[in-house]
Amino acid sequence: MFSLTRRLSFGLRYTNVPSRRNESNSKKLRGPAAQDVSYFRSVLTRPSHGVLDGTASHDVKDEIDKKYNTDWTRHYKGSSDLVLRPQTTWEVSSILKYCNENHIGVTTQGGNTGLCGGATPISNEVVLSMEYMNRIYKLDEYSGVMTCDAGCILQSLHDYAEEKGFLFPLDIGSKGTCQIGGNVSTNAGGHHFFRFGGMHGTVVGMEVVLADGRVLRLNIDNSEDGNNERTHQFQQSSASLRKDNTGYDLKQLFIGGEGTLGIVTKVAVACPALPTSKNVALLVCNSYNDVLQILKTSKEELGEILSAIELIDSNTMNFIQKYGAGNGDHLMTELLSSETTSKQPLFILVETQGCNQESDFSKMDSFLTSLYESSTIENGFLAQDSKQIEEIWGLREACNPSVAQAGYVHKFDVSIGIESYMEVAEEVSDALKKSNLPDLTVCCWGHVADGNAHINIISGKFDGDVNEAEAIENIVYSSVMKRKGSISAEHGIGQSKRKYIGQTKDEAVLELMSQVKNLFDPNFILNPGKYLP
Amino acid sequence: MRKILVPIKRVIDYAQKIRVDSSKGPQGVQLKNVKMSMNPFCEIAVEEAIQLKEKNKGAEVVAISVGPKQCTETIRTALAMGADRGIHIETKPDVRGDYVDLQPWAIASLLKGIVEKEDAVDLVLLGKQSIDSDCGQTGPLLAGLLNAPQATFAANIERGDDGSFTVERETDTVITCDLRLNTPRYPTMPNIMKAKKKPVDTISLEDMVKELGLDLDEVLTPQNEVVEVYEPPPRKEGETVGSIDELLGKLKEKGLVA
Numbered sequence: 001m002f003s004l005t006r007r008l009s010f011g012l013r014y015t016n017v018p019s020r021r022n023e024s025n026s027k028k029l030r031g032p033a034a035q036d037v038s039y040f041r042s043v044l045t046r047p048s049h050g051v052l053d054g055t056a057s058h059d060v061k062d063e064i065d066k067k068y069n070t071d072w073t074r075h076y077k078g079s080s081d082l083v084l085r086p087q088t089t090w091e092v093s094s095i096l097k098y099c100n101e102n103h104i105g106v107t108t109q110g111g112n113t114g115l116c117g118g119a120t121p122i123s124n125e126v127v128l129s130m131e132y133m134n135r136i137y138k139l140d141e142y143s144g145v146m147t148c149d150a151g152c153i154l155q156s157l158h159d160y161a162e163e164k165g166f167l168f169p170l171d172i173g174s175k176g177t178c179q180i181g182g183n184v185s186t187n188a189g190g191h192h193f194f195r196f197g198g199m200h201g202t203v204v205g206m207e208v209v210l211a212d213g214r215v216l217r218l219n220i221d222n223s224e225d226g227n228n229e230r231t232h233q234f235q236q237s238s239a240s241l242r243k244d245n246t247g248y249d250l251k252q253l254f255i256g257g258e259g260t261l262g263i264v265t266k267v268a269v270a271c272p273a274l275p276t277s278k279n280v281a282l283l284v285c286n287s288y289n290d291v292l293q294i295l296k297t298s299k300e301e302l303g304e305i306l307s308a309i310e311l312i313d314s315n316t317m318n319f320i321q322k323y324g325a326g327n328g329d330h331l332m333t334e335l336l337s338s339e340t341t342s343k344q345p346l347f348i349l350v351e352t353q354g355c356n357q358e359s360d361f362s363k364m365d366s367f368l369t370s371l372y373e374s375s376t377i378e379n380g381f382l383a384q385d386s387k388q389i390e391e392i393w394g395l396r397e398a399c400n401p402s403v404a405q406a407g408y409v410h411k412f413d414v415s416i417g418i419e420s421y422m423e424v425a426e427e428v429s430d431a432l433k434k435s436n437l438p439d440l441t442v443c444c445w446g447h448v449a450d451g452n453a454h455i456n457i458i459s460g461k462f463d464g465d466v467n468e469a470e471a472i473e474n475i476v477y478s479s480v481m482k483r484k485g486s487i488s489a490e491h492g493i494g495q496s497k498r499k500y501i502g503q504t505k506d507e508a509v510l511e512l513m514s515q516v517k518n519l520f521d522p523n524f525i526l527n528p529g530k531y532l533p
Numbered sequence: 534m535r536k537i538l539v540p541i542k543r544v545i546d547y548a549q550k551i552r553v554d555s556s557k558g559p560q561g562v563q564l565k566n567v568k569m570s571m572n573p574f575c576e577i578a579v580e581e582a583i584q585l586k587e588k589n590k591g592a593e594v595v596a597i598s599v600g601p602k603q604c605t606e607t608i609r610t611a612l613a614m615g616a617d618r619g620i621h622i623e624t625k626p627d628v629r630g631d632y633v634d635l636q637p638w639a640i641a642s643l644l645k646g647i648v649e650k651e652d653a654v655d656l657v658l659l660g661k662q663s664i665d666s667d668c669g670q671t672g673p674l675l676a677g678l679l680n681a682p683q684a685t686f687a688a689n690i691e692r693g694d695d696g697s698f699t700v701e702r703e704t705d706t707v708i709t710c711d712l713r714l715n716t717p718r719y720p721t722m723p724n725i726m727k728a729k730k731k732p733v734d735t736i737s738l739e740d741m742v743k744e745l746g747l748d749l750d751e752v753l754t755p756q757n758e759v760v761e762v763y764e765p766p767p768r769k770e771g772e773t774v775g776s777i778d779e780l781l782g783k784l785k786e787k788g789l790v791a
Contacts, residue, residue: 355566368725382722385570386549
């Protein structure tokens, strides 16, 4: 079989990345054995729930395979035989200390909704699931700082904050399943990144357990920790303050560190006040130039109340109509019957959040009017009430699940300059047509105001041909890199993008990152086989 | 069909969490900075009116609302969905529409006057109830005052022919609408633009009452007095048990199992 990569000359080099210390160290790791399982049982407060031993029975092994050894995209499969589900930080500390001393690999897992295989074991590492560490401790009603366990499901944090009149600043499609520890560890972006910024800014404190078992409390209140007999061993740290400039901000290393430097066990997140006025409109336009005009106008006319701008292209919308709409059927019919001059219209979701319904509505009204009168948009749908707001957002959140049902999905999450946002999708589409890779549809959707495009290439067949995957990656990444973009805007590295990190970062940067890893995890037990090349 | 009247109500959006300070009695409902929308059942009524208008050329749909000045927004939404004209009976800002001040009897009396004033009204379509007072009385009261046939909780309306429910071509018929009747459309840009030019007549409550020959005191004095407003008691936390035996024990304790 001839190499497809050779035919396409976009200048992408697959050089052999010089072997770094992580590779040789990780060879010294082993999987857990019977005596290890006994030890783990002895340190967990509820061993009957906290230890899933795959060697004990077929049922348990099945459960582990289905729930923990596979990821959401079903692209990655591990072969772990042991899942540990601790309930307290002390348990996590004991587990890691033991694994570190015995060179046992550990993969941390939250909601298992990641899209790069970062939470899936690569072979038989121990899976450390955070699902039972899910207490919410408090929300300070003046500072808005919420303190909770890392295993809390994101939706539950939204609900809790809403009760108290606050809004949790992170919002992503998987919020019904994903856990905040995972969100922090992957520096998740989401729909409201534009308005509230990312986790590097909103996370004000965290508690993290290092590979050797030491517990770091970084600007977080530990007074509610259930295990009081152990807390006297730790220094009382500052309590979830909004501002604290005393020393290197270590927590930033763990945000986006994907569990390779330590395990996040608690977080303190600053929540803004819940907006009382929300407006959502879905706009239909003919070309990306119109979208650029929408972006400009929205900053002028909506200004400080603008909270999200999302793009969905025609190919994606067609898949949603086929596989996803559900509640939005009515909207979908009205949407797709809009008269447009282009055969491939683009759909833009605009959301505003503020505290005065009248003035927000009047801003939205003048914004839509000016777009319509200048023919920037062909049509617009303004949600009249909460039900219609949910329906419009429902369409945006249906993008991922809908294409997943359409075939095998080659997923890309890239950052490009906003002006050239659609160019990558268009260039890739042209290149794929010219190559002899058949039956591929290029879908593009995403956080256009952040320059973040989710490019998903759907193959009609379900089998996932490796050569095809590599050829497609080649085409997409070279298109992105020649525009000096990022090959992973928000999804992270995990297993899927390791090899590209070596090519997109300077030698000095890679060297320092490697040294940091060595400092925090010298035995390389944390999430082996991931992240750094 | 000549005219279809659709009374609509501006209420707290159905998805909003209602906060109540029960120590303040009826005034304890938090209304400040709370999202308001058209009552969902009124939306369905507007949608139905427009669908009927689309099937019957020449029919005119008039949206009416009684409430503070912000009601014009609600009427504009109805116009953006396709209503032709609006009438806004403006009340002073502190007059509460959620049963504390204005109650169904007063509203029905006002609407009766308007139906008679408008003349040529073939159908009045209302939502089955408003989600703030949940009375469901305005429609039936209006029908009684007009001595008109009424059908409440309509899940399907067919005009002209056969089975299900038919609206005969009698004048002054009153129908209230329920959930399954239709799915309200979105206001789209072309219609939002047109709506800005559609006429909305505003008249103060006092003037309207005078014109209809009603008694202002009677309209503003509620027939029933709201004595107390409180939040439903919070759901109690469940208990976790450690084993099936413990669960059985608890169930027996509570007399739920023999």
